[in-house]
Amino acid sequence: MDKKPSADMKKSAAKKQTAKASRSDFYRLRLYIAGQTPNSIAAIANLKKICEEKLQGKYRIEVVDLLEKPQLAKGDQIIAIPTLVRRLPPPVKKIIGNLSKTESVIVGLDLQPAR
Amino acid sequence: MLRVKPKVVRTSLAKIPTGIQGLDELTGGGLPKGRVTLVCGRAGCGKSLLAMEFLVHGAVRYGEPGVCMDFEETEEKLTVNVASLGFDLRELSKRKKLVVDYVSIDRSQIAETGEYNLDGLFIRLAQAVKAIKAKRVVLDSVEALFSGIADSAILRSELRRLFRWLEDQKLTTIVTGEAGDRTLTRHGLEEYIADCVISLDHRVTEQISTRRLRVVKYRGTSHGTDEYPFLIGEDGISVVPITSLVLTHRALTERISTGIATLDEMMEGKGFFRGSSVLVTGTAGTGKSSLAANFVSAACARGELCLYFTFEESPSQILRNMRSVGLSLEKWIKKGLLHFNAMRPTSTGLEGHLAVIHKQIIQLRPKVVVIDPITNLISASGSYDVKSMLVRLVDFLKVEQITSMFTNLTFAGDPQERTAAAVSSLMDTWIVLRDSKPNGRPRRELYVLKSRGMKHSREARELVVSKRGLELGIVLRDHPQATTVEGTSTAAAAK
CATH class of the missing domain: 3.40.50.300 (P-loop containing nucleotide triphosphate hydrolases)
Known part of the structure; x- marks a missing residue:
């Protein structure tokens, strides 16, 4: 199921990846949503907050709206919305839900406490 | 004298043929058009095969493209499995007659962190249906979701929504389900299916195996409730129906x-x-x-x-x-x-x-x-x-x-x-x-x-x-x- 990252990755993301991929503690996260639903909006806000607290400067979030790019759902085997995929560092991890349970997000993403 | 003429509402369902020998006779024309049919039975009873035949015959014989969302087998495996029965899935998907989408659910990778729904699944299905203008859908076996989604309350309401969506889209659908101990399906899928339920069975008595099919429920249709033997042969399933539910054959004088x-x-x-x-x-x-x-x-x-x-x-x-x-x-x-x-x-x-x-x-x-x-x-x-x-x-x-x-x-x-x-x-x-x-x-x-x-x-x-x-x-x-x-x-x- 670990498909290669889709080709239509944003250019900026690709650049940053090459710049920072060598660093094993860099987090590349992709959040799948479907339209601006309350859960989607909540998930984006929750994710930003957690990342700022735990991963300041060491993360990149990509938001994929499946209403716009439905073809991307298959690659990451998306079933539930919202789904957050930790693409880096390996291994790939997936968590679902609006990310309101901060503790679960931290455990699910295996986030180290900010140093 | 006032006489109220009772309105006769003809609610007999439109049907579409499965193309499976015997099953269409048995059901008086096939499965209810634009509705969801549940096919249930234990592992190895032939439910996936029945569902795939329904899709392939639809695509080949009846000009109705189909989508299979498979929760158990990868596209490759499925292609090999049905190739032994003479179906070429690759060719069909190349001609845009068929889409197989393997949905992988790995519980170990999924943590749950708050509210969610199954829009991802809906979007994938809608995307596939739109791509080939599908008329038929198979979900095999949607119950696999129960192992991947912990919150069964969400899952159940989402399944209900999914089946309603399929019917809104006028997609004739087969959903398969694993038989439970006392219930038709392990997770009670039959609760959501109003129109047609078919149960398959595979028994071995005295070292001889027999497969049987039973139409448990078929709204608005008289159907045989007996068990009908069926065979999985070189070219798929054939059900042996009672060809005449009533004795109407013409007696010849020759x-x-x-x-x-x-x-x-x-x-x-x-x-x-x-x-x-x-x-x-x-x-x-x-x-x-x-x-x-x-x-x-x-x-x-x-x-x-x-x-x-x-x-x-x-x-x-x-x-x-x-x-x-x-x-x-x-x-x-x-x-x-x-x-x-x-x-x-x-x-x-x-x-x-x-x-x-x-x-x-x-x-x-x-x-x-x-x-x-x-x-x-x-x-x-x-x-x-x-x-x-x-x-x-x-x-x-x-x-x-x-x-x-x-x-x-x-x-x-x-x-x-x-x-x-x-x-x-x-x-x-x-x-x-x-x-x-x-x-x-x-x-x-x-x-x-x-x-x-x-x-x-x-x-x-x-x-x-x-x-x-x-x-x-x-x-x-x-x-x-x-x-x-x-x-x-x-x-x-x-x-």
Whole structure:
């Protein structure tokens, strides 16, 4: 199921990846949503907050709206919305839900406490 | 006087054919169009195959593209699996007739962190449906979601929403489900399915496996609630239906020769009715197969296609034996009029035999069918099963207006009424063969115990088997059963 990252990755993301991929503690996260639903909006806000607290400067979030790019759902085997995929560092991890349970997000993403 | 005319609302569902042999007859046209049908059963019962056949036939025969969301097998595996049945999924998906989407659910990778829904699944399905303008959908097996999604309250409401969405989109859908211990499906999917539920079963009794299909529910449709045997053969599933839920087959008045002139004479000089069923019982060596072979040979001489099922002897053995009584069947085989089908009775279950017989008959469309002998089928199963199987077979043959002959071996001292009781009521004509030794000289005797719709002779006659063939000799006055004659047949009297 670990498909290669889709080709239509944003250019900026690709650049940053090459710049920072060598660093094993860099987090590349992709959040799948479907339209601006309350859960989607909540998930984006929750994710930003957690990342700022735990991963300041060491993360990149990509938001994929499946209403716009439905073809991307298959690659990451998306079933539930919202789904957050930790693409880096390996291994790939997936968590679902609006990310309101901060503790679960931290455990699910295996986030180290900010140093 | 005020009379309120009751509004007759015709709610009979539109149906679309599955293309699966027998299933469409059984359901009066197929699955409810634009609705969700549940197909449930234990692992290995054939539900995935049924669903895939529904899709492939839809795409190939009925111009209805289909989407399969498979929660268990990858596209590659599925392609290989159905390729063995002659379906080329790759080709179909290249022609945009079919989309297979493998949905992988790995619980270990998924943590839940708050509210969510299954929009991802909806979007994938909608995307696939849109891409090929699909009319049919298979979800196999959606229950796998229960292992991946921890919050079953969310899952259940989402499944409800999914099924409603499918119906809104007018997609004819098959959802498969694993059978539970006491329920039709492990997770109670049947609660969400209002229109059609089909249950499959795979049993092994006395080392013989039988597969059965039952329509548990079909809203707005009269359907058989019996279990119907089905077979997974080289070209997929074939269900053996009762072809007529009511007895409506037309009785023909045409007569055909029995192949023995003197036997014809005993039956108003004309022989059997076309489309009737004939039972020939007798102890070992009384000439049952010879009688059947004569019947078949006469049919071939009329240019009619014959199908001969043999459960005891190989075709070459029958040919050799028949040569010894002056009957050459080879020429009919060469002309393509006579087809043999030799099977071991225990090689498959009763249903398997029935399905094979059905399939062969549908393929060849013969005018005459011989099953020699049904005794061996009886040994393969309980007599109740045999009866229900023969009811189906005889019904089917009659609807197809095929004249059929069944031979049955009876044992000396065994009251033949008992062995044949299960089947004789289905038969239009019953010919009894027996050995007797009056004055120490053994001889074969034949009499017509019954023959519906005609004034037949009830006298026993000696059956003479020689190099020149089968012939009936003198009327045997000393036969106890033969003396209860209701009226001497004209033919016999003329003689």
